[in-house]
Each structure stands twice: as C-alpha cells, then as structure tokens.
Amino acid sequence: MAHPHEDVAHHAASTHQTLEASAYLSPEIICSAYTQPCHPFPEPEANGLQMAGAEVFGHIHEIPRHAVDGLNNFYKTQRQESTETVIPRDILHAFVELYFEYFDTQFPFLHPSRLEDLDLPWILLLAVAAVGSHYSEIQGAEDYNTALCDLLARAVELTPQVHDNILNVEVTTMQSVFLLHVLWLFSGSHKDKIVLQHRRSSLATMCWDLIGKADKRRHSDQGELDNETTWQAYVAEESELRLVTCQSRNASEWNSRQRNSTGIVIVTGSEVHYMADHTSGRHPKPDTFATKVMLLELYIDGRNYYRQSRTSQLLQSSFASYLNYSANSDTQHAPNPWLPRPGSSRSESALLDTTIDQLTLKNMSKPGDCTDTIFHVIAILRLIPLETLHSTTVWETNKEHMFKSKMHLNDFFKNSGVKERKGLWHATCIFKTTRSSRRLACYDALSLTVAMGYIYCYSETRTSLSGVSTRPQITRLDQLQDTEAIERWIESGGDNVVPLTGVGKLDGSDRCVRFHRDLEGTLVSQIAWRGFCRAFASSFAQLRRGETPTKSSREYNNEE
Template sequence: MNNVMGDIGTSWNPPISNFAFPWFMDGLDMTFDVPDLQHDTLPLLTPSLSVPTTSLAQPRPDNSSQSYLRPITICSPYTKTCKPFPEPADASLQMAGAEIYGHIQSIPKQTSEGLENFYRSQCHGNAPGMPSRILDAFVELYFEYFDPQFPFLHPSSVENSEIPWILLLAIAAVGSHYSEIKEADQYNAVLCELLARAVEVTVLEKLMKPDLATVQSVFLLHVLWMFSGSHRDKVVLQHKRNSLATMCWDLITADGRSSMGHQPNPRQEWLDWLYSESLLRLATCIRGLECLGHLFLGTPLLFNFRDRTRQIPCSEAIWQSRNAENWKAAQVMADSEPISTFVSKMTLLELFIDEKNIARQLRSSQLLRSSFANDYHIIQIADYENPQLEASIDKAAFNGTETLFHVLAILKRLPLEILHSATGWQANKQQMLDAKHKLEAFLKDGHKTRQCLWHAASIFKTTRSSRRLACYDALSLTVAMGYIYCYLELSPPKPPAATRPAIVRLDQLRDPAEWIENGHDKLVHLTGRTLKTTVSDGLE
C-alpha cells in the first residue's frame, strides 16, 4: 500500500503517441490500423505521426536508500520517505519563466512555506526543494489549461493569504501536467504523491466538518487518479470517491452565506457570493467527473447535487470579476452573455447520463414486472428518450471543438458497449460477433453513419492538432478511433465504378451538414489518408 499512487504522475497531456491510458487498452487484442479489407483503403494514420512525441515519466534510480518516516510525519498508508524533487537545469528555469501567463499576481509566502515544510517532513535528508519560479509556472499552467475544463477555483483564492498549502499543492500537481520543462514528469510524480499523502491525513481530520479548500483539493486528486495511466488508481478511486461526495454534500447543506440576515458591505457581499458560487461550481464539477467516469468507464454514480439545488453556474463575465466593483458591473450585462462552454458541457453530459440511466431503470422495472406477471399480461414500458437532447448535442458539437460534445453525439446513436464488444474489449467471441452484427445493421443507415464518422473525425482532428489536451481527450480519442476502426472493418465493400468519386476531407469540411445529408457517393479522407470509399447504394 505504500506506493498506492503507482504511476499517477503519468502525464495525460502531450504524448498521445505514447497513449497515457494503457489500462484502457489492456486486453484489446487489436491495433487501430486499417484491417485487411477487400475494398479500396489506405492505412489509417496512427497518432504518433501527427502529435509531437514526448517521453513519459520513467522510473528514476534512487541512489539513496529509502528510509521510513518518523511516526509523527507518517501519512497512512505512506510510511516511507517520498522521492525528492529533481535539480532543475538553468534552461528549465528559463522555460518556466515563459510559462507565466499573468493569472496570479503572487502566491502568499506562508502558503508556499507550508507546502515546503510538508515536503521536508516527507523526504529524507537535504532533498532539493522546488524553485519558486517553477511553482509559479505550475500554478499559471493550471489556470491557463486546466481551469477552462473545470472552472471551480477563482484566481483570487490563490492570492488570498489564508489559502491552505494543500490546495496550492493540488493546483501545482495538476498544472505540472502541462509544463514543457525537462523535469516536468519528475516534478509531477513527486507532487502527485505528496498530494495523496496530504489528503490521507487531511480528509480524516476534516471529514466531520469539511471546508471548501479541502474538498477542492480532494477533487483535484480524484481527477489525477481518474485520468492517470494506472488501473490501480481507478481501483483506489472507487474506494475513495464516497468521501468526496459526502464532504461536498455536507458543504452544500451547510452553506448559508448568501442568506445572512445582516446587510454586509459590498466587499463582504462579493466574498459571500464568491464562496457560494465556488461551491456550486465545485459540486457541478464533481457531478461532471462522476458522469465522465460513468460514460467512459462504467462506474456507478454516487452524487447528484440536483437533489439539493437547481442552480447552474453564473456567466463567465461575472465569475471572472476580481473585485466587488467589477462583480456588480458584470451583473448588469449578464443577461446578454451566451451560455458558457463549461455550463453547456456539464448540462448536456448530465442530461445524457440521466437519459441512459432512466432507460436502464425502465428496462429493469419491466424485467421485474414480468417476473411477477403472467406472460400474457406483461406491462410494456416505452423506452425513455429526450427528443431534444440529440439536437442540442449536435448543435454544440457543430459550434465548437470540445471533444466531449462529439463523444456524446456518437454515443447518443451508438452505445459504447457495442463499440467495445465489436473491437474485442472485455468480450468473448460470441459477444464480439453479436456486436458486429448490430454495427453492420447500424452502418446501413448512411445518414447516421456519416454523422458519427464526422464526429469521430472531429475528435481526431482536435487531438491531433492540440499540444495540450483536456484530461479526458485521450478517452474521447478511443471512442473516435473505435468507431473509425469498426467503420473500416464492417462497412460494405464498394462496387466497381466507372469514374473516381469526389474526395472529401473530413477534417476540412466547410459544410458538414450538407455532406452528412448528401455525401453517400464521396471518397472520404482524414488527415491526408483515405479512410473508406463509401457505397453509393448500400449506405442509403
């Protein structure tokens, strides 16, 4: 149990070519190369040809013998010393300076000292510390790249002199994933292990009376666990996530800042609002993380804060206010603000998961009813489906580059279980054949086939052209490539044609809707490679 973190430091960001999620591919007895088909195809590009290669963190030799911690500093179950931070090269310090974006004016000295003291308590001897420039860079990278995905932490919180060091540690651990300094992977591994140690102690202390910063820190650790390259981390997460849901629920039920009887001054009013809004956004993100786990990994849902509140996060203009005056001014313009990508993403994800769960519950209910009823009097329950959800997901996907919208669009039409089984993932031979038969039937609908193919190509394009990916983008890519693979293997062959059909670059379509509607006789290309010559009659 001492090394429960495993390889949590594995970066989810740059190296799609190395694929930071090997546990997701374990046992999938296939590659995403084009199969040996009877009709005209060319090899599909593997991600390594299109994304800059960055080495994953490799185990570093420990020259000093690992010793045990003093009893007073033990973070159960961690009894041995933590690996030290690396000695950064001068070039790394210079590069860290280039990773400062101006999100944070300064980190409180006492907070960084608290982090340093905890690190020293977990290390052996005179281990090198973390230079302040590198710590600053990791915090800046968090707000530049991770915060847009889960914007629950206001930048002013980091500048607050009362910010706990554990939250600073969590921010730096996540932000280090996006750094391009040479020692980034080593820093990431140490920071992630330190965070796991700190959370072990803090959660036990705060479980009965949690505070916002503690729950924020635990959430970030759970993000690291869910999207690391370790299957063991997923198992640990299953055992730990109940505490996160419980603490967040306790905070929601105890929040009374916005309903105080006295009349606060403008600054206090803004601070009270900021606390409540931060809590609302945190609860939304926790629910979103659970939905992502349910969507990609099939983990059961534990937490639904909608049972407590029907609110959605405020507009980005209001949230980004840095003081009471700007906050008041932003509220005047709030009604004209479009819904943010974050709110749209979380809302559609939650609605998608709710629809799937309602349908599953209805099927289970029908099965139970049939066990008590005569075969001739079984009550038939219609499948539940929100007719507007598919259109809303498609609209969001057409208007942006967020990979999750495209994933939802594919899975709204084709269940992930079928894609997994058809590619041999956790399926026996008969289940694989059954899934392929279902896919063959699906591919006869040319309109839906092209819809899913365009969404898959959009995911591939986004991940291929991005230097820094969202933490769930690699999982999105597995959905896209799984569909492309099945499309290539199971689509009907093309009959001989007198003339070569027109070529369509899926990653450069100016009017995707027109191609989806009328593209049955086109030669499809993706990133410069032919994917499939579609059948003009068979797909329609």
C-alpha cells in the same frame, strides 16, 4: 450504462504492471500511512528556471511566500532526511499558471485570486501545482509531477478531517481531494485506479454535505457586491458550488450519479443556481462550462429513463413467464440491449440533440466554441452505446459478444445513413481536435477512444465500393469548414470515400492499421497527462496487431 468516459477509464489502466498484484493490491499499500520517504524533487537547474519563465501567462501576479514555505516544509518532513533541495518558487508559479491556462477551463471552480490570498493554504497550492505540472515542458517536469502527486496524496492522507469528521470538512481540503482524485483517475498507474476505488466515496459525501450548507446560504439575500468582503464571500460561495458541479462531472463518480441523478444543481452563466432559481425564470445565457454540465445532466437523465424502462420490461416479462401469463407483444420480447428502442425518447432527448447541433454543426463560424470533445462524445453515444463500440473493437470481450455487436452495427450503418454520417462527422471532429494539440484535456484520451471505436466500426462495416464502375467522390470530412457543405454530405454523401488527414482513405485492407498508427502518434506526442495517454497508445497498438487490449502491454513504457 456508465458515463461515456468511465468505462473507458476502467479499460485504460496501466499498460504494464511491474509489481505483482498480490503486492500492490495489499491493504498495507493501498491504505499506507506513507512510512517510506516521498519522491525527491529534482535538483533545480538554470535552464529549467529559464523555461519556467516562458510558461507564465499572467493569471497570477505572485504566490504568497508562506504557502511556498509551508509546502517545502511538509516536503522536508516527508523526505525523512536532511535535504537542501526544495521546489523553487518560480517553478511553482509556472505550474500554477499552467493550471489556469489549460485545466481551469474544464473544471473552473477556483478563482485565480484565491492563489494570491495571503492566507492561501499550502495544501491547495500543492494540489494546483501538481495538476499544472502535467502541462509543463521544463527540464525535470515529470520528476516534479511525480513528487508533487506523491506529496499531495500524503498531505490528504494526513489531514484528520478527511477521515475523522467527513461531514464538516473545509472547502480547501475538498478542493485538494478533488484534484487528487483527478490526478489518480487520469494517471497511467493501475495502482492509482485501485486506490481511487477505495477513496472516491469520501469526496461525494463531502460534496453532498456542502450542498446542504450552500442551500441554506442561498436563501439569504446576497446584497450588492459593493465591497471587498462581500466580493470575497461571493467568490468563496461560487467556488463551493462549482466544486460540487465539477465533482459530478468527475468520471470516478458518474456511475453513482447515473443511478441516483437528482438534477439538484444547474449551472447558469457565471453563477450556479439551484433548480428552484432556474424554474423561477432566471435564464441568463450559459457559458461553455454551464452548457457542458447541462448536456451531461440531460444525457444522464435520458440514460436513466431508458434503463428504468428496460428494467421494467424485463421484470414484467420474467414475472409473466413465471405466473403462466399469456403475454402480449410487449412482454414476449426483451428489449434490445444494444440500441435505443424506437419511441423511447422524450422531449428532453430532442432538446439534447438540438442543443448539440447548435453547439457544433450550427456553430462552425465560431470554431473555438465547439472544440470540447464532450459535445461530440455525447452525440456519438446517443447513436451507439459505449459497450457496443468496445465489444466490436474487441476491447475486453468474448467472440460471441463481439459478433452480436457487429450484427447490430451492420444493421445501423446499413439502415441509418443520415445518422451514421452525422456520427462519423462528430467522430472526425474529435480526431481533428486531438490530433492538433499536445496538451489535451484530461478526458480527451477517453473521447478519442470513443471516436476510434466509431470510425473503426464505420470502416469495418462500410459497404465495399470495389464493384462500382464509376469513380466514387472523395470528401475530406475533417477539412470541411462550411456548415452547409457538411449538412449536404450528411444528407447525401453515402457513396463518398472519406479520407482523414495523416491516415488516408477509410478503405483498403490496411485502413485500420493506418488509422491506429496515427492515433498512437497523437497520444505518444502528448505533453499533458503523458502516462494516461501512453496507456491508451499501447492499447491501440494491440488493436492494430489484431490483439485484445490488455493492461500488460509494454508497447510504450509507462511507470506503474
């Protein structure tokens, strides 16, 4: 099974395609040397500059002038014509501030001081500003975003190291490439996904080379951080290792990571330590980022274990039949591909489940610590695989596959009351978190799709209460704040009707229509990752109408 988010990303490419496939899939376009002029920056206006000042949070004191000049000089060469329009320094500063305010918490591999260094490379400034522009509300923000992303792709393409000497690339280039891959993955463009498929292996190769170099440095004494040089060396090393860790979380690389997961790196506290350091007894309390990485590694490990076991059984069953072997019960029946087999979990699975509970259900007194949707996504996918949720919601599947998925889910919701309700609580947490924000994390639209699938399946397969004489109790699950109240509902709330804010009760013939309309509203109202969110909104609109989601939907305009 692929990473919880990668399959969804594949299904959420662009909602429409304005170019014929034969045109934009051609090698001349995908591997273009960017012979056409780049997208222009908009003309700066006083109102936009004033709004940019309101988007400064104090992360960066001042951006070096030479980096701004370098970026604008590169822009002029790519415009291929004389132009007086450049991106103002104040707007670049605002975009960098937005990067550290909203994006850095998901992928914290850059120290803010790096953006104040006098030797700051302009390509890194460009990459950070391109990501940060996704979160801006200034006038012309979308035009700046389009131009910056185009410019970054050109800058990376024209960097000789990326293509000629991939095993000796500077970390600045790797950081820029990583941010470009994030921009491609979470854009609303199908073309960007195709280009990413073509380019993504290069980043993994760079990171594995970086791991080898960092491993050698780790065995030397770091000494005390008693001077600026030592501190800067520490920050540089930490940035490298965090980049490797963030890259492994990038959905574009999760497929290969799941097939070849080695558990090489574990993030603990403010440092990134190798497994040898971790097993030697160094156990500082992990921060939020470290915890996410650990849980994702545990999830991957569990899926690898299940996949290996299932493949082994299929192999034995196939060979036994061919060799006319009288098979026992283990080889007579192929394993169930939809739900995890009973008894297949190990102690790591219990550790994963317990840790998720501690970070979410047992941590309600600190709501800010459990708002990351990844924790809830893993909890849901521990119950129902992503492909089952997809096929049940008619997401690019056939009728036979859909009916099989619905049968298995009917059994699950009928016979797994406590697990079913805990999964619904996790899905509701994702629904609540995303509904209350206009600047989602880049992967939150993927998380919302997982929650949508679970809630949709719950409402579709839930036993009708129309024949019950007594009026059922109503539980506003998304409003519960007390851990004990939530646990009581999970244990004994089977007959309760669950309404969601903005949706109403999850029953009635129009429940799915109401639910999908609310999700569409959440996604269409987003400031950040606008194209990506609108692609999902278009898919949800198709589901609302009973259609199979396709990439050709034009429900919400989205540029190719």
